Structure formats: structure tokens, C-alpha cells
Amino acid sequence: MKSLQTRLSAQELQNNLADWSRKTHALWWWVLFLVAAALSSVFFFGIWVLFSQGVGIWGLNQQVNWAFAITNFVWWIGIGHAGTFISAFLLITRQKWRSSINRSAEAMTLIAIACAGLFPIFHLGRPGLFYWLIPYPTNFSVWAQLKSSLVWDLLAITSYLVLSLVFWYIGLIPDFKLLYERARKQGSPLRARIYRILSWGWLGSDRQWKIHSESSRLLSGIAIALVISVHSIVSTDFAIGVEPGWHSTVFPPYFVAGAIYSGFAMVLTLLIPLRSYMGLKDVITLYHFDCIRKLMVVSGLIVGYGYLLEHFLIWYSNHPGEIQMQIQRSTGPQAWAYWGMMVLNLMIPVVLSLWKIKTSLKALFVLSLLVNLGMWLERYVIVVTSISFDFLPAAWETFSPTLYDWIFLFGSAGFFFFIFLLFLRFVPPVSIWEMKELRDEV
């Protein structure tokens, strides 16, 4: 527990954490915010063009009719999993180190789910009519097809978003109460009024804390069920298809492990700069990064095992379609993506397991970016190369992304960082009450 100790007193800790929102006026925040805002604007321009001209603006063709949009969807939803994992699994298993990072990780989850949820809508032939997916009685007498994976996605993402939002907000309520008191003391009536509304009348009584603790534990239990099921459902979007490269029972566990792996990589990508720029060295220590590193080694090795098993099953099935798809995947025009995925995702867990890596945050940061890239390539390989080379060789066709494909990828990343920076501006990025509790217990 020594590694979780902070040299700050409880009051210093509280003052520092509660005043983050004022410190984010720093130059670095504005620079990042403007870059993210510019990318978001490009993203919304892309959305406007998409809604007015349709999915023809992407590089889709008759054969490859799912590409970047679905790749981005699976990538974003995977990133969201780390926040839920930190909130749920680590709370149930009473891992105290989660207290310093759970708030930011949960915010990351929420924003990543919001980004992910947009892509299935974009991919609809007529995205403006996305609400037809919602099962409600219409005068057309047409129901949403509840056996369709598209409707599964809608329900799974909605449930995931609601659960993540409730979990995140319940954790925030006591901090909003503290911020309300601080704003009142600092003579800022508008801020005080806003924080009072946001704190929902929280008093901090022992009765409320008991209900709070019980709610968090119950939500953790529910979230564990959901964190496994959501990415399993996402994987069944592919696995229920008969395409070579998709029709595999190994997908659900290996998708879940991959999601946790990529999610933790994004946590590192966000927290390593945040720690130095926001002066959080007393709150987020090297011990936290080492714990994340260990979890990434485990989840990365599961992903690697999934790759090997997938290759073994292709060989063992002796299915000509599967074998041809694998040959084309590894030697065809998209081989760069396949080998990029293999090298990055098989090598990085090994590099992460090296002892010295834990003391070098720069190395960890670079590795986290490479994991993000490797996991995006994995989804690209699964989505695009599988349908490029299906059972009918005469129809084989590859995919070339257009400018709009890249706009949607980098624009969504810009939108993600835009919202995340706003979160840093208005909400304490570290849970104040949990840090105070942790400090007392340690």
C-alpha cells in the first residue's frame, strides 16, 4: 500500500483536485482544445456530406460494403471497455489503485461509446432514418427486426451508454456537492447554483453513503455482465455471418480481451500526459501505470492466443474458402494491415512484460499509441480483408479508403478529445472523495 500513499494532506488533496477546472486554462489545454475543435469541425462537415450524399462518399464497393465505419465502431466500443473494467471489476475485487484513475477512465468510456454509437447510424443507407431501428409501433406496421444484429447493436450500445452514464454520475454526485460548497465559499453564485443542481441534494450522510456504496456495487455487478456481453454481441455481428474469417466461435472471448487491451492502451495515452500537464504526480503514481501495464500484458497475451487459435482453426477446418481468405489476407493487397496487426499486437505484450518498461513513461506512452494502432488494424483486417475475399473468387475486390473515410476516422478522434478536454475543464478528473477515503485507509 506504500505505493498508493500521497504526501499531501486530505485538505491539500481536496483543494488541488477541486481546483483542476481552473488550472485547465493553461496554454496546453487551449492548444489541444483548438486542434480537437478543428478536427471535430471536419468530422461534422463529413457528417453533413454523408447525410446529403449518402455512403457513396466512402470507398465502399459491391464486395466490400463494410469498411472504415464498422472498423471505427468496433475500435471505439473496444476502447470504452477499459473504463467499465476499471469501474466494475476493480471495484468488486477491491483494488484500491482504481480510485485515482476511475473517473477519467469512465469519462473516456462514455465518450468512446458516444463516438462508437454514431458509426452504425452513419453506415445505414439512409442515416437520417436511424430511428426506424427503435422498436416502436408505426403507421407503416413495420417493426424493427429483433433478430438483426443491427438492432442488437442499438440496444447493446444504448444499455451500455446508460449504465456507464449512471455509474459515472453516481460517483460524481459527492464531488459536485464539494464543488458546490467551494463555489459558495468563493462567492460564485452561478457556479454554486449549477453544482447544487448537479449534486441532486446530496448531504453526505451515513445513510446516503450506504446507499451510494450499495448502488456502486450493484452497478459493478451489472456492468461486469454488460462489459462481457456488449463486445460479445459486437463480435456476433461478424460471427453470425457465413463469410470466411468471420464465422468463428472464438470471436466473443477474443473480442472482449482485445477490447480491454485497447481500452487500457487509451487510458495510458490519456493519463500519461494528463499526469504531467496537470501536476497529478502525487495522485497517479508509477504504481498505477505498472498495474495497467500488467493487465495489458495479460489481455494482450489472450489476444495473441486468439490469433494463433484462429489460424489453427483455419488450418484444421481444411475449408478451401477459409484457407484462400487467409492466404489472400497475408499475401494480398491488404497484407500491410495484416502484418502490421500481427507484429504490433503479438510483439507489444512481450515488450510490455519487460521489467524496465514500467519505469519509462515515455516508452509506455509510445507503446500505448502503437497498441491503439495495432488494435485498429485488427478490426480493419477482420472487417475488410474477410469480405474482400469470400467464397466467389470472381467477385474478389479490395478496398481503397477515400478522403471521407479518413475524415471520419481522425474526425471522430478529434471529437473524442474535444469532449474529453471539456470534461477536464468542468469536472474533477480524479474522484476527490475516493482519494480522501483512500488516503485515510492507506
Next chain:
Amino acid sequence: MKSEESQMSYYWVVESREDAVRMARQLHLRSISFSVLSSYPLKELEAYQEKNSIAPWVFAGGLIGVAASYGLCLWASFAYPLNIAGQSLHNIAYAPPIYVMTILFLTLSVLAGFCYLGDLMKWNSARWEEQLGHWVEDGRYVVQARLDPDQARFFETQSDFKGGRNV
């Protein structure tokens, strides 16, 4: 025994967590209902608290969720004039939507139970305890109990209450 009309709320501001817990224990031993305001949960007090639980809310939410989602699948199957791709009554493909919708209802039931049992979202009812928030924000603890004057005088003489400042 004196009537409840003679009772008043007493508030003690306490500097240390240990003092707050000791005072709460004294009140609990005499079956006096109390509450302790703090800026983080005090695990020591969990044993003294009422047995209110969100579990029944969650159980009800789960049942409603299963019934509603299964009912939706059934309705969409047979009360639906157009049958596209065949909408059989009981199909394994309905398992994912039923599962995730049940989870959605479970989540909403936790939220409802949290708000109701936690006495939240009552913006219009001004509560005296809200005026004590600044003590808690400053890292102190507030112990509150409803006592009649005799009881209050008795507790004031107790050593465990010496650390507290009556406000």
C-alpha cells in the same frame, strides 16, 4: 418517556473521524437515531445503519426488464402484420435483445432506488443539513441526533462528546 415534540435536532462538528465514530456509537448504543455527515464514506458506521437496501428494487427492475423485453419480442413476432425474414415466436436470436434490455432495466432500477432511498432530488425542500455542508467540505464531520434537552445535557457530559462542538 418524553414525547417527540420536546425533541430537537442537535449538531456537533467534529474534527477527527475517530471522534465522530465514537459519538455515533454512543448514540447507537442508546437506540437514538443519528446521522453523520462526511465527505467520504465511514465504513465503521455501516453496522449501525438502517437495513434499507436497493436489492428489492433491482429484483423488481430485473423482473420487469425480462417481462418487458420478452413481451416486446413476442409482440413483434405475432402482432405484426408484415413478416419479414420470419418472426418466429420463440427464437434464440431474441436472447441478445432480452439480455441487454434486462440490464437496461436493472440499471434504471438501481438509479431509482438510489434516488428514493438516498432522499435525493428534493430541490424544493430546504433542508437544514444543507447549511452544514461547509463544515464537511473543510474536512470535518457533523454528527446529528434528535434529542430532548435532558438527553442532550447527558451526552454533553460524556467524554466521547468532548471533542465535538455544538452548532
